Amino acid sequence: MSLGEFELIDRYFRQPQPRPGVVVGVGDDAAVIDVPADRQLVVTADTLVTGVHFPASTEPGDVGYKSLAVNLSDLGAMGAIPRWYLLSLTMPEADESWLADFTEGLRALESVEGVTLVGGDMTRGPLAVSIQAMGLVRRGAAVLRAGAEVGDDVYVTGTLGDAALGLKLITGELPRTEFGDDALARCIERLNRPRPRTVAGYSLAPFLHAMIDCSDGFVADLGHVLRASGRGAEIELASLPLSAAVRRMVETEGWGLPLSGGDDYELIFTAAPSQRSVINGIADTLHCSLTCVGRIVDEPGIRLIAADGTVKAGDLHGYTHF
């Protein structure tokens, strides 16, 4: 059975019940949204292209999940609560089985994050998913990249490099046999279904000076914060949070995976040392793993300090598209 564009939208994307803040949802020329008077709207857009952002063999459910996750991660990095999103889906043909799996991936993340699809479009073309996500912050409460201050602690949530290791395992660049089943599954899960740190982002926001999500790699993304803030940072390599699998790779291959692997979707943020106890308390309450990895300094650039005290400059090398 072949359905047309509008029937497919009806079947897979229309939301049955009224949703909070949604005056008009999927199905008109545009959606109509109520933004509460004491909130500001936070909006972001990110596109995932087959063969560029994910291998062509990626399961459609993972494509759906990750496309939404990377956008919610950007909202989390502003301290915003995600609320709504638009989906622009470009696919070569109307494959209903693919669409069913794809929407399962979206729904899985929608339900835990409390976000609602309100519109978008479907077009024919090479597989690509473009999502625009919207969230809310209290007026003036968004956490920007530009606020880092000298003396701030630099924190990172979770662990770094697992997704990049997962990609190397999927593509065969590294042999799977060298890693246990659990480590393998965990790295691939981190790659395909990264859980955005939205709750940590908006819970910690009031206590932070600057925040970004880690998508291009730790050094590149911290570099964005430092350039926007006109500051530098000293990072203790030994304190970087690593899984056992990534730690093993670091021992044999160096620091590439955690420093510039990318696709982590962890939060990197800075805060005054006086906030340490409240920040760690919130992270504990949320069961969000959190590590202080260095401090903000006046001198621009990133100095990576090894366990033996040697210092090297971070080359700010991360994944860029051009």
Added chain:
Amino acid sequence: MSLGEFELIDRYFRQPQPRPGVVVGVGDDAAVIDVPADRQLVVTADTLVTGVHFPASTEPGDVGYKSLAVNLSDLGAMGAIPRWYLLSLTMPEADESWLADFTEGLRALESVEGVTLVGGDMTRGPLAVSIQAMGLVRRGAAVLRAGAEVGDDVYVTGTLGDAALGLKLITGELPRTEFGDDALARCIERLNRPRPRTVAGYSLAPFLHAMIDCSDGFVADLGHVLRASGRGAEIELASLPLSAAVRRMVETEGWGLPLSGGDDYELIFTAAPSQRSVINGIADTLHCSLTCVGRIVDEPGIRLIAADGTVKAGDLHGYTHF
């Protein structure tokens, strides 16, 4: 010279001055927007893919202009005033000359429409432009597809079929030599740089029952209004607004171009007959060509009434992507 993703964004997409309502614009994880307390947010997304929505030979400035125009047209069809947009640009390589021309097209429409780019992303892949546009309406003032009432007049702005004729001329499906230079230029302009009817949309909105923009073709888009409203329509073919070039095509080829050609980006709307004088007065003031082409009836479907009184059913055939 080859620039990276972030340098390209800086050079081509960062907005120099503060813009109304924009608290944080291009350059952070997400944009932050102030939505006035007495307004609702109206959001839409549309993607244009090379070889699907425009021929690969289309000038980059036209690609930029049209990508934004089709989104603003959706906002106009809700009665919203366009304000901000996000751009997700996928392109095969960082071609600076292409980007300069592309942004010229965006800027040309931005300046007349008063909209501001606030964020988005650039990725590598087959050429595609996904835009998410945001506008504002007074609370409860959005004009939906579902409000058409029996007895309403059916109006359409501008003329129908010119863009579809332009496409046939560009692709060589029709010989250019049969049309004068002026008609040729006008049809191609309608195809490549459709001027969205935003001012007419939000000026007329308070007096309308239902509205949609004409992108898939007149019969298909009127069909969306009728299905959403649970009504039908009688359309007088002789009253359809046509340019001389399209009228000539209708005489030899029938009604395909104006009824299902698509890409018109005119507004189709319905209103009570009691509003005729105010609606025509507003259209005159705005120099917006406007034609009453029929009426809403109780019986579902579209009846197309020819000049000789014969009636045929509209097959609701329009352009769909699958």
